[in-house]
Amino acid sequence: MSPALFTPIKVGRLLLSHRVVHSPLTRRRADADHVPVPLMIEYHQQRASEGGLIIAEGTLISEDCGGYPFAPGIYNDKQIEKWRDITDAVHDKKGFIYLQLLHFGRASASAFIPGNKIPVSPSAIAISDKNGVGEDYEVPRALETEEISQIIQTFVEASKNAISAGFDGVEIHGANGFLIDQFINSSSNLRTDKYGGSIENRARFVLEVVENVTKAIGEDRTGVRFSPWSGFQDMEDDTPYETWGYIVNQFQEKHPNLAYIHFIEPRDDYLPGYNPEVDRTEILENDTIEPFRKAWKGPFITAGGYTTTPKRAFETTERLENTLIGFGRTFIANPDLVLRLKNDWPLNKYDRSTFYEGGSVGYTDYPFYNPEKVNGIKS
Numbered sequence: 001m002s003p004a005l006f007t008p009i010k011v012g013r014l015l016l017s018h019r020v021v022h023s024p025l026t027r028r029r030a031d032a033d034h035v036p037v038p039l040m041i042e043y044h045q046q047r048a049s050e051g052g053l054i055i056a057e058g059t060l061i062s063e064d065c066g067g068y069p070f071a072p073g074i075y076n077d078k079q080i081e082k083w084r085d086i087t088d089a090v091h092d093k094k095g096f097i098y099l100q101l102l103h104f105g106r107a108s109a110s111a112f113i114p115g116n117k118i119p120v121s122p123s124a125i126a127i128s129d130k131n132g133v134g135e136d137y138e139v140p141r142a143l144e145t146e147e148i149s150q151i152i153q154t155f156v157e158a159s160k161n162a163i164s165a166g167f168d169g170v171e172i173h174g175a176n177g178f179l180i181d182q183f184i185n186s187s188s189n190l191r192t193d194k195y196g197g198s199i200e201n202r203a204r205f206v207l208e209v210v211e212n213v214t215k216a217i218g219e220d221r222t223g224v225r226f227s228p229w230s231g232f233q234d235m236e237d238d239t240p241y242e243t244w245g246y247i248v249n250q251f252q253e254k255h256p257n258l259a260y261i262h263f264i265e266p267r268d269d270y271l272p273g274y275n276p277e278v279d280r281t282e283i284l285e286n287d288t289i290e291p292f293r294k295a296w297k298g299p300f301i302t303a304g305g306y307t308t309t310p311k312r313a314f315e316t317t318e319r320l321e322n323t324l325i326g327f328g329r330t331f332i333a334n335p336d337l338v339l340r341l342k343n344d345w346p347l348n349k350y351d352r353s354t355f356y357e358g359g360s361v362g363y364t365d366y367p368f369y370n371p372e373k374v375n376g377i378k379s
């Protein structure tokens, strides 16, 4: 009998043949105008597998949403055209591909926004760190209530563009301290209008984004990602179980046919500087995404840490129904990860220094498994 990791599962409109999912991974290989380049076709085609799902990297939904240089966008015709080459390449291998839709909010810098506009956020609270140009994060401009519906519309347009580009669906990026997460967390949202204060109000933005995107492209082509335990970019919430519990319950009630909900595990350790002994021991022991998984009856993707202990992916999917596993770093390093896991072949190690730059180096040059030349680590 096949292990559950390698059994089919329906995700929205798609019938996947296994549960090894490529997590969204920002790699900053697009061109200076945020247009995907041919190298990105190769990367995605290498990692595509029959009936497998790739979630393509966090992608800018508008010129004004900020972002890193060389991150791809999905807001103009050129970008749509070049993404289509990538989705075609994945479909040629009978694989599937979603696009992650991203608005940076305060996690950007005016240097990256046309006209040097100040980044926006629910409240005028800066991240207490250095930004992408090595300076202190700017104090963002708090959005006016009337502006919020325009931003929601930007998510809608981007989702339609993604479908035009041939994506099988979109993932709304509600994780890791970007705009949606900034609305959700109590530490970054001190608004006094209907988008701030109570859990219901802080959740309103993501619920409205999902409501409108699903109206435009269908619940069965929309997924959403969260990270209640990530402290990245100063995220902190007073009552995580209640906050994300409310959000998931709302989805279960109002959008039960969403393609999936995707949660990052508390044990997630991908950020540089992570020190399991010092930084997050308490979190690792006490926190869990289990209640959210239980509240959601549809497909559930869990990511974070399976890279370093891939055997857990087998155990988790054996134990929990409707579960898929997102792999980040190990999918960077192993173009044929699906086959390696299936056959218990050793894994290549990832090189952090080429995550965000290096052209083809550290992007498309990781070797496929070759039994004559094994130098990897055993899963």
Ligand SMILES: Cc1cc2nc3c(=O)[nH]c(=O)nc-3n(C[C@H](O)[C@H](O)[C@H](O)COP(=O)(O)O)c2cc1C
Residues within 6 Å of the ligand: 023, 024, 025, 026, 027, 057, 058, 100, 173, 175, 176, 225, 264, 268, 269, 270, 303, 304, 305, 306, 307, 308, 326, 327, 328, 329, 330, 355, 356
């Ligand atoms: C280079 C790199 C880029 C990432 N980019 C994104 C991103 O664009 N969107 C996102 O939601 N998460 C992003 N993540 C987080 C991953 O999707 C994933 O949750 C994390 O790497 C933990 O999984 P792992 O232990 O399998 O690596 C990124 C992680 C890495 C290492």
